Amino acid sequence: MIINKHIMRTTNEKQVLQQIVNSGPISRSQISRNLSLNKVTVSDIYSQLLHEGLIREVGHGVSTRNGGRKPVMALLNVGYGYVISINILRSRFSMITCRLDGKSENYESVSTRDVDLTTVLDMIDDRISATMSANENRLLGIAFGLDGVIYDNQILAASLKGFKNFDLAKYFSDKFQVPVVLENLASESAIYERDFAGEGLYHNLISVTIRDQVAAGIVTDDRLYRGHNGEAGNIGTCPLADRYHEENMETVNHYVAEGPVLQRIMAYQKIDRVDVNRIRRDYLGHRPELLSILDEFAYYLAKVLGNISNTFAPDAIIVNAPILELLPELMDKVRDYVGQMAILRKAPLLLTKNAKEASLLGGASAIIHKALGLDDLQLTFGNQRSAVLEGVES
Structure with missing residues (x-):
């Protein structure tokens, strides 16, 4: 078999950079041992990355017990550049800037209520331009x-008017001359759970997001699964039998999506805007009207989660829902309903650790992978260590 030397070199370069991102500060000799590559190859790639400014040296580790020179330690150079992650929802968009080590900055949420698509794009354009002007990197x-x-960076279907088949990636890539990646919110949340929150614990996980729609992001063997044309996880349109009259069917979105649930709450409260403080207050005060609405939500969500657990057998299911972030106690009722289901597989049901920014950070991870040329390799964020470590061999 003939091995393409260019492919070998590219693979080695990616793996060395991956080691520095995931395990830095790290020495060349430790990278060599971790990858079973000879030291000359690692040193050559290391020097190239250092010359390009992608990595930086941060001090020395500790020499071996036998003495010798202390190894120079390297980290990813977060000053090399930054990425922007944006989520577009029905009546707002949110945005963060993110360093290459996954640290987020400058979260903002902008209302787009009663605004058309062209104006939304202009508003996003203005925010990106302002960020670029204020950032020296x-x-x-x-x-x-x-x-x-979303499939192959194209929007094949969208809940937002005007976005279907609109080439959002090309529009902003042409404007700012940088790569642009698109994902649905559930897939971004699943990437977040894998790269930021999971710490390598779950290799097969499902993140269920409850926003304008109910959707599932699926990670299998650490890789995002999109299915045919990106249609995997589109559970919001699946039918559910009515709790009291099984012959009546509605969609998962009807019972569980954020909009319909909040509409029911506002209707009983006789107000036309969501008041999260009042929802929390009524819940703690055991208002029967609210408890009834939330019990219905918990029941139908449990049906969805139980079926997912039994069908996919994931290591864990992580739920990302503002209503559950506001009322985390409600998750116990969801677990109780799942516990009553006659299913073989009951995966752990968890709440995301960061409902507000989970999908934004998942998007940031996706574009960091792209920017570093590491699309096919696992990166883990959020566990950066001190610059000088103890017990590192030379």
């Missing part, structure tokens, strides 16, 4: 997340 890429079916 260079923009390396942009990620967009939205509810819908």
Whole structure:
């Protein structure tokens, strides 16, 4: 068999950079041992990355017990550039800037209520331009997340008017001359759970997001699964039998999506805007009207989660829902309903640790992978260590 030397070199370069991102500060000799590559190859790639400014040296580790020179330690150079991640929802968009080590900055949420698509794009354009003007480092890429079916960086279906088949990636890539990646919100949340929150614990997980739609992001063997044309996880349109009259069927979105649930709450409260403080107050005060609405929500959500657990057998299911972030105690009722189901597989049901930014950070991870040329390799964020370590061999 003839091995293409260029492919070997590219693979080695990616793996060395992956080691520095995931395990830095780290020495060349430790990278060599971790990858079973000879030291000359590692040193050559290391020097190239250092010359390009992708990594930086941060001090020395500790020499071996036998003495010798202390090894120079390297980290990813977060000053090399930054990325922007944007989520577009029905009546707002949210945005963060993110360093290459996954640290987020400058979260903002902008209302787009009663605004058309062209104006929304202009508003996003203005925010990106303002961020670039205020940042001395260079923009390396942009990620967009939205509810819908996305495949091969194209929007095949969307809950937002005007976005279906609109080439959002090309529009902003042409404007800012950087790579742009698109994902649906559920897939971004699943990436977040894998790369930021999971710490390598769950290799097969499902993140269920409840926003304008109910959707599932699926990670199998650490890889995002999109299915045919990106349609995997589109559970919001699946039918559910009515709790009291099984012959009546509605969609999962009807019973569980954020909009319909909040509409029911506002209707009983006789107000036309969501008042989260009042929802929390009524819940703690055991208002029967609210408890009834939330019991219905918990029951139908349990049906969805139980079926997912039994069908996919994931290591864990992580739920990302603002209503559950506001009322985390409600998750116990969901677990109780799942516990009553006659199913073989009951995966752990968890709440995300960061409902507000989970999908944004998942998008940031996706574009960081792209910017670093590491699309097919696992990166883990959020566990950066001190610059000088103890017990590192030379």
